[in-house]
Amino acid sequence: MKRNHLQAAFEKQKRFKTKVEGYRKKPLDLSKAKEVPEGLYEKCDQCGKALISKDMVKNHYVCPACDHHFRLRAIERISITVDPHSFIEKGLGFITLNPLFVDHYENKIAEYKKATSLDDAYIYGYAQINNNPLVLGVLDSHFMMGSMGSVVGEKVAKSIEYAMVKRLPLIMFIASGGARMQEGIFSLMQMAKTAGAIKKLHNQGLLFISVLTHPTTGGVTASFASLGDIILAEPKALIGFAGPRVIKQTIKQSLPEGFQRAEFLLEKGMIDKVVHRKDMRETLHKLLVMHQRG
Numbered sequence: 001m002k003r004n005h006l007q008a009a010f011e012k013q014k015r016f017k018t019k020v021e022g023y024r025k026k027p028l029d030l031s032k033a034k035e036v037p038e039g040l041y042e043k044c045d046q047c048g049k050a051l052i053s054k055d056m057v058k059n060h061y062v063c064p065a066c067d068h069h070f071r072l073r074a075i076e077r078i079s080i081t082v083d084p085h086s087f088i089e090k091g092l093g094f095i096t097l098n099p100l101f102v103d104h105y106e107n108k109i110a111e112y113k114k115a116t117s118l119d120d121a122y123i124y125g126y127a128q129i130n131n132n133p134l135v136l137g138v139l140d141s142h143f144m145m146g147s148m149g150s151v152v153g154e155k156v157a158k159s160i161e162y163a164m165v166k167r168l169p170l171i172m173f174i175a176s177g178g179a180r181m182q183e184g185i186f187s188l189m190q191m192a193k194t195a196g197a198i199k200k201l202h203n204q205g206l207l208f209i210s211v212l213t214h215p216t217t218g219g220v221t222a223s224f225a226s227l228g229d230i231i232l233a234e235p236k237a238l239i240g241f242a243g244p245r246v247i248k249q250t251i252k253q254s255l256p257e258g259f260q261r262a263e264f265l266l267e268k269g270m271i272d273k274v275v276h277r278k279d280m281r282e283t284l285h286k287l288l289v290m291h292q293r294g
Contacts, residue, residue, distance in 0.1 A: 027089035027125075028117060033079035044068055060277045069234050069277055071214060073116065074123045074140035077173050081281055082136060086128040091158050094119045096151045102182045112143045120151040121176070124159035126166070129281060132288040135163040137172040139220070145177035148220050152180075153190025156224060160197040169207035169288060174225045178218015191223035198227045207291045209284065212239050212262065212271065230287060231271045233262035234280075239271070 040053040046068035056063075060080050061070040072080075078087050096119070098105045113119065121143035127136040137159040139146040148156075156172075163170040179187040201208055210228030212221075214237040221241055233239060240247075240260035248255055258264045262274045275283050 025092060027092070028075055028078075028123065030075055030079050030087060033073075033075045042070075045070075062277055067235065067276075069214065069236070071141050071175065073142050074118065074138040077138050077140075078123075078127070078136065080277075081173075081284070082127040082129055083131065087125055087136065088127070089123060089125040090162055091124055091155050092119065094151045094155060096120050096149060098182075099150070099186050100182065100184050105182045108144070108182075116140060116143045118143055120149070120155065121146045122148075122152045122155045122159075124155060124162070126162075126168075129288060130285045132285060132292070133166075133168055134288060135159055135166065135168050135170045137170070139173065139175050141175040141177070141215070144180065146175045146220070147177050147180035147218075148187060148190050148194075149180035149183040150186045150190060153187070153193055156190070156194045157197045160194070160201050160224075163206060163208075164201055164204055167204075167206065169209065169291060170201065171209045171211065171284060172224070172228075173211045173213060174216045174220060175213045176216060176218065176220035176225070178220055188219060191219050194224040195227060198224050202227075202229070207288075209287060211275075211280070211284075213237050215239070217241065217243060232273050232275050232280075232283070233265065233271050234277060235262060235274055237262040239265055 041050045042053050042056060043050055044063040044066060047063060047066035049063065049065045051063060056070070061072055061076060062068065063070070096109050118140060121140050122137060123140065124135065124137035127134055137156065139152070159172075160170060179191070181187070198208060207230075208228050209230045209232065210225055212225060212231065212233040214234065216225055216237065216239045218241060221239065238260055239262060242250075244255055244260055256264070262271065265271045266274050273283075
């Protein structure tokens with residue numbers, strides 16, 4: 001009976017793989033990042049103010065009233081960070097499978113692919129900032145909260161290898177809920193793989209800048225996200241391994257004000273600088289120039 005159940009599961013996986021053969025073969029169309037219909041409003045999560053969507057785009061997706069930084073899609077992050085038309089996406093065509101045969105996981109992946117136009121939660125490629133070449137990687141929290149499964153781990157490792165082959169600095173924007181629970185041990189294995197790849201990058205003397213955005217948690221924080229030569233963060237970003245609520249329930253104590261926020265981690269020496277989104281591009285440019293002169 002067990003054997004029949006296992007055979008059925010493998011057949012299901014095989015059918016799913018056949019079904020998704022039409023994976024994304026074309027790079028992401030960055031022109032869609034600024035396509036905002038007229039008259040749309042969005043409510044600020046922090047202060048509750050109604051904001052005109054087009055004005056918010058012009059303000060780098062930051063609330064002008066309370067300075068709240070909205071979560072960005074990968075396509076939006078790329079469009080406000082690198083030179084126009086400079087981003088060339090790499091690593092297309094990855095297929096996320098269901099190694100533990102979790103019910104409905106395939107359907108969930110298909111839904112997120114359709115909603116985000118991504119293969120999975122990580123996108124990378126060649127780019128330039130003020131004509132300075134680099135490899136850019138972005139985790140998209142709109143795809144299963146940026147969780148790291150086997151495909152995300154593989155693409156992160158591929159982006160690191162691409163930086164080594166091209167002898168270019170690597171910049172990653174991190175936004176993740178951690179390891180993807182639907183893939184179990186296959187997800188946790190990516191922590192060691194990505195950390196090992198970063199070690200090889202360091203051994204070659206190449207620059208790695210890690211930019212932590214809201215939220216950066218779990219196994220991603222405990223692996224490649226915390227291994228940057230320079231670690232930046234956006235204001236008030238939640239950064240940590242376990243969330244504040246879990247920690248408070250575990251230790252039965254009240255946590256310090258602003259615990260696990262970017263400013264708190266800066267004070268404790270865990271990150272190098274908190275950078276406002278409007279200043280991020282110029283800050284990265286200065287760091288790239290300093291590294292080149294190095």
